Every structure is written in C-alpha cells, then in structure tokens.
Amino acid sequence: MNETTNAMTNEQRVKLVQDQKRKLTYQSAMLSVAGILGFLLLWEFLAVSGVIESKKLSDVLQVFRLFILKFVDKKPDGAILPVHIWSSLEVALCGFGLAVLVGIPLGWLMGWYRGFDSFMRPIFEIIRPIPPVSWIPLTIVWLGVGLRAKAFIVFFAAFVPCLINSYTGIRQTKEVLKNVGKTCGASYFTVFWKVGIPSSMTMTFAGIKVAIGNAWATLVAAEMLASSSGLGYMILMGRSYGRVDLVMMGILVIGILGVVISALINLLENVVLGWKKL
Amino acid sequence: MDEKKKVILRLENICQSYVVQNGVKDAVENVSLEIYDNEFLVILGPGHCGKTVLMNMIAGLEKPVGGKIFLDGEEIHGSDRRIGMVFQSMNLMPWRTVMGNVEFGLELAGVKKAERRAVAQKYIDLVGLTGFENSYPHELSGGMKQRVGIARAYTNNPQILLMDEPFGALDAQTRYAMEEEVLRIWEQEKRTIIFVTNNIEEAVYLADRIVLLSNCPATVKQVYDLSGLPKPRNMTDPAFLKIRSEVSANTDLAL
C-alpha cells in the first residue's frame, strides 16, 4: 500500500490534483447549463401547453425571433433594439460614472478628515433616505425628459452606496498601518493616499457593485416615467400595444445586460484586488 | 568606560495618561532613561503595563502629557525618520508584495525606483527572505512576516530601531530562531535597538542592558547591566540562570 503511494511521482500528483479540479469545474458548468435549459423548458411547456394563455406568456422561440427581428424592425415602438440599448446604456453610464467619480472620493475624504465629515454629514444624512425615483417629478420640471434628467436620477441611486462604502472602507484602515506610514515620515495626506485608499478598496468595490445594480434598476423606472426611448420605454410601449413578447424580450435584455456589466466590474476588481488571489 | 558611551536618546520624566470612563488612567509615570549609541536595550515589563504606550511616544505616534524626548541632544516632537519601528501586531500591507512593503518608506521619501529596489533587496537578503520578493504577506508564515517588518524598518536607515514585542505571536521554536537572527542582524548592521518584551528569558538572551518596568502605570523599577555576559549566550549557562532568576524575583506579576 505504502509503496504504491511512495512510488507516485510529483508529476502524477500534480496531474491528479489538476484532474480533480477540472472535473469539479466541468460539473458545475454542466449544472449551470442544465439550470438554464430547465428554466427554458418549463417556460416553453407553460406557453405551448396552454396552461398560461398566449396573451399572457409568449413562448421562447417567439421571443427569440422577435429579438432578432428587432435589430432591423422599428415597429411598434418607433426604434430598433440597438437604439434602445444604447439609449439606456448611455444614461446608465453617465449617471453611474458621475456617481463613482463624485461619491467615492467624497466618501474617502469624509472617512479620513474628521472636520470635513462633520461638515458634510448632516446634508448627506438627509439626502440618503430619499428614494431615487421620488426625484423624478422635480427632475422633469428642471431638466425635461432627456438624457440629463435620467442621468440625474440614476446618479442619486448610485451615489449613496458609492459614498457609504468608500467611507466605511477607509474608516476601517488598520491603525497600525497608519502608524507604519507615520514612522516612515509621511504626512497625513500621504498616508491617506498610500495606506487609506488601498485599504478601502475591497469595500469600495462592494459599493460599486451595489451602485451599478441600483443604477440599472432605477434607470428602467425612470425610462418608464420620463422618457421617449430606452429599454424601459420599449417595455412600456409593449404593454400599451398588448405585445407580451416585446415586454418579455425587453426584460430579458435588461437582465442579460446587467449580467454583462457585473462581469465587467468583476474583471476590473480582479485586476485591482488581484493580490487577494494567489 | 562610561565616558566612551555616547547617549543617543534621552527620556526625561515621560508621563502618559488617558481619560477613561471612570476618570483618568495613568499608563506611564515619570520614566527617565538614557539610551546609548549602538546598544541593545531591552525594556522588560509585565503585560499591559504601558510598554507599547512608551514605544509609541518615542516613535512620535502619540504625544506624552508630560516630559521630553531628546534625540542626539535635540528635543523631538512627533515622528522622526531617524527612529524606526517594528510593530507588535500584523503590520504588513496585504496589497503589497514583500518588496513593496520593504521599499515603502523609501517610496514615501521619493527615492527613485532602481535605487530603492537595491536598498530594499539588501535588507531582504539580510533578513533571509531572498527569493520571496514577489510573495504577498498572506503567503508567508508568521516568522517571515516579522522578518519583512524588520527589513522594512532597516531600509529607512534609522539610527534607533524600536521593536515592540516583535516575536510575541510566534511559536517557541520560531521565536528562538528569530532571537538569534535579530542578534546576527544587529552585529552585522550596528544600530541602537530598543526591544520590548514581557519574556524574561528573551530579555536576558538579547540585552546589553535590561530596563525593568513596574506594573501599570509603568515606572522604571531597575536597570540591569548585562554587558559582562558575552554573546551569543547559552540559556543553560549558570551565569545566565543567575541573572535570570534575579530579574524574575524582581518582576511584578501581570494583573
């Protein structure tokens, strides 16, 4: 018994471990695919068998066909799908981008400088609990129904989590690491830059992920209330024309785009926080 | 013989107190000390007596409520690059490699990359971490992490190195090895070292002089001169055991 284990070479051991890992990855990938297929089958079954009438639920192929068709067909909502997608993405990226650019540095500064925190805190605490969509009426009055109005609402949805998380993250900077900076002769600002901000990165990224989710959700709401294009608008039109297939296709596109954006953010996180993995 | 010793650091009636829930807590009371150039001074005291507080004041991380600190004859306020510190607890930046951590001080000082790499490499080699330059802290053992902390402190080229219980969290075996290492490094790169510990054996093994502190608030209870005991010391040597039990009998029990 012992002899056989001893006889195993290093390469064999490495190969064995790799094989096990590959097998696990393969299994989980298979299960994921099975999950999606199962969901689609259930959906198709409910639609085709007539358990749910076709006025309320379109079948999978119909939705897929519409998805292809909408790349060239403007009917019934007045624009092809890529135009709606671009319109939504543009708003989401403007509002979200601005929220990241403003919210994160503000959170860092408030978390690091006591005086600035005391100054900003009351204003922020009042703005914080306001639901982003409740800005919509005022925004329409101020900015109409264009890109700027929607970006403004998205900004508020994304700004709060960005700020709170970068604030909390930098607050949790280890005292001993700040002291390391100080004993190296660094100023308070240098310690902020070299120790505080890197320490806060994990939390900051958690904030960015919450923010993109909020931004995307609020965007669709904003487009349903105050817009003349975008995925939310397309869904609303689908409802008005009684086109369930259009509504369902719109929802799926929103979901899939959300997944793609999250994946991009995860990619960025892997680069910035690469040290966490081996 | 005393004439030849140059005083590099002088503490004059250092006191520290904190406002706490039920009044004021004194942590350090009237500590006066002279530390000589290139000596290995060990500050020995029971747990929670105020050792870290004393070190933090010397490093300029907190201001004493009373007393003065003189470095090379000049009073100092706040942290000074001439005084380096190896910290008690986990103190490496997890997002930086070993090289990144060791060169941190030089980076802050604005030293050019090639130059600081060369200096950092020298001290990485000195503490025996050659080959681990690109490893991250979570890939290192406890002893290796403290080696990085020591290399980082040396890289700033301080005149005085404060080491606050650097081996407190290590297992006994690693601890003995690290004690030998720190003596070897000290012989090779002479600096003044102020080494804090609550371990009597460690103190007697390392020290030129031992400053024994009382229970909280910390005061200087006694100073022992061990320069008559040649290094490296043998922990089973009768002379070693004698001084060890002498110090031991005089040490307050930790509360």
Ligand SMILES: Nc1ncnc2c1ncn2[C@@H]1O[C@H](COP(=O)(O)OP(=O)(O)OP(=O)(O)O)[C@@H](O)[C@H]1O
């Ligand atoms: N910022 C502070 N506020 C209030 N009390 C403090 C503060 N810093 C230290 N103390 C108190 O001062 C005393 C001495 O603390 P210190 O950390 O110096 O002990 P120590 O000798 O380093 O102990 P250890 O061996 O555990 O490292 C403790 O009782 C501690 O509670």
Ligand SMILES: [Mg+2]
């Ligand atoms: Mg301590």
